[in-house]
Amino acid sequence: MKLLFEKRKASSVPALILVPFVSFLVSLVLTALLLEIFGANPFKTFAAMAVGAFGSSHGFAETLVKAIPLMMTGLGVAIAFRLRFWNIGAEGQLTMGGVAAAGVALFMERFLPGRSLLVGALLGGLLAGALWAGVPALLKTSLKVDETLVTLMMNYIAILYSEFLYYGPWRDPKGYGFPGSRMFSADAWLPRIMGRAHIGIWIAVALAIILWIVLKRTRWGFELQVIGASQRAARYQGIAVERNIVLAVMLSGALCGLAGAFEVTGISHRLQQGLSIGYGYTAIIVAWMSQLNPLAVPFVAIALAALAVGGDQVQMVMGLPAAMGVVMQGLILFPMLAGSLFTEYRLSVVRPESKASCPDPVEE
């Protein structure tokens, strides 16, 4: 008898449900062991995490606050990854989106009366993200410049540019020297629904559904699917490969840019430090854990946000070291990622057939 690791020929529904569940159990056991070592009661700690993330309206709202940008950037990254365009520039696209939205909110009040200021700010963010992603896409399709490096390096440009703005020309003169722009007029504020959580959550969920329809049910989505599977096959079928890659990557950047616009118009109401705190990188995890499926992105984003919020809670309630929350997030992520292998592969037991199945050699 031997074990064989083989690729599944068709995706199995029980595996899709069971695998994350079992992986999560493994995560809990590993985390429990670590907590034991540190002398904390694992059950109390888990309870504290759950309560922290979901147990109160404040906790839940904070979970949503983190989940919204993760959803938006996760969706953006997933689209680009489906085309095998390795956009790791979600962070920069988010930052530029935030910068552009702040620019509109701060300086366009005269031209955009009332609530149109908010719409303008959101559109500005969307456009800025699209353009910021369009640069590496064009470099890739026209000059074959590697997109991983360009998107990554453009993150630093975006982040430093935003710092330049709120430390320099856009700094609030009445801000007592704190780095940050002045507060936007209330017309540019995104309506909130609970605590700091804003209506961006509904937009993000709606976008996830729309994107799923676009990718799975439209001609354009089909073209992207073919490009993702084989660029040579796509070209041979008359699909405009380069143009579609640029368009899809700009859409990816637009979603990340909108995430940045949500952050400034929904949470901080000004451009300030803390706009880019790594959502764009966590987005890569969100995209992979969702297996690049837009419909899975909201769930994964909420789960990761809950881990972060719950992890913070553990520090405060259980008095564990600050790093513990992050370590626990890692411990939970690893089994989930490792487990995702089993949705594509399976272990099967091969029993050698009995030796008697060959006919006896005929002696001549």
Add this chain to the structure above:
Amino acid sequence: MNDTVVPKVEMRNISKSFPGVVANDCVDLKLRKGEVLALLGENGAGKSTLMNVLCGLYRPDRGEIYIDGKYAEIHSPRDAQKYGIGMVHQNFKLVDSMNVLENTILGLRDEPFVPDLKRVRSRLVDLASQYHLDVDPSASIWQLSVGEQQRVEILKLLYRNAEILILDEPTAVLTPQESHELNRVVHVMKQEGKSAIFITHKMEEVMEFSDHVMVLRKGRVVDETSTAETTPKELARMMVGREVLFQIEKKPMAPGKVALELSHIEALGDRGLPALKDISFRLHAGEILGIAGVAGNGQRELAEVVTGLRRSSKGKLQIDGKDMTNKSPLEIIRRGVAHIPQDRVSVGAAGDLSVASNLAMKQYRSRPLAAGIFLLQNKILDFARTLIEKFRISTPSPKTQVKFLSGGNIQKTILAREIGAARTLMIAVYPSRGLDVGATETVRRQLVSQRDAGLGVLFFSEDLDELLQISDRVAVLFEGKMMGVFDTNTVNIDHIGMLMAGMDREAGA
């Protein structure tokens, strides 16, 4: 035959299965000293698996191997080499940038740290003259033709004192003349007391090369017989399991207007070197123009220029009377041009997508598969089911990923899709390469029926028999040049062979 002599190689009860497939099921094989055994079978019959077991690449699930009557433990290619077994694979295992000498000693353990190249060279030259394997020992591999590279592979094995040579479809890449030379080499090896097994699915080769033939079907031995006592027809029946019609019925040609016209077309290859040189020809509707030539002489580039995938640097391309020079692939598809590309797995099909998606790839843009911007998934599935049935594509479901299908079924998928989109031209590049007899029959039949339906068919093939059988006219491509166009009914096959090898008409005559 003389059964009292201990066979050189005996494989007993070899079984090997892969997930879901029994590749070899209780296979017995005997090879006598100084004998050539042909291993005949369709794709997936288990020929290559059996030989990979013999040369140590696969471990059998069960069964034993005896060499000279003694039990042999073969766990790796190195073990196999110890027993004098060597294999020439279909894709040669040579390092392009190294020369023949270096490739010969590559991987040999008993060579000293600083190899004595003089000694290697003199031994290689001796072997080469002994076996009529003419190659320059200091030439780099990339400078050699495919036929010469094959000779290097054989020399490599002889240098390692191989007694048993396994050749995997050795003639697939050769011109007819080169095949004859290979036959001579095999003959000398036999006289030297060496034995050979060669894998094939061509009947002519079995008759020409072998003393014995063993037919495999679905992993089992169907029959083993002396070549002299059988006929190609009987072998084909055993291989396929039913009667095979070698002759395809063809109505007389009814040529219509000019479907494709190339005037002085030139184009560069992938490396920026000229790949097509001053190509001019006309293809009529209702005609099959066969393009003969050894692979790599501009066939792919020619097909790509016609389908808009490659730019021509000079000349004019007309399809159905319209100037289509350097138009986009989509514009050319819209003129009703279908293309069965050389590379099936990554160009012709998208392996990760479903059979249904692959079948819909050419017609998803309009009704009935799409309505406005939306795709109609149910219509696509119905469409796929119809084609799967019509072309007898064997797949578990329309939603199965294409990469899980066999080569023949992937080709049928491409064929089904392209025929559906073909209105003026069908460009078929090596459409039956590597397919088994059944699938080859389907492909050939479909090409002829496209011609009868009034399409112009441009048909590339390396198999001259097939080419002459299907085509109405044949052109030869050599180093990007058209060496002449001939009527199939009057052409001499040897002449075509000469032109394929670049020999000039006058010089060759």
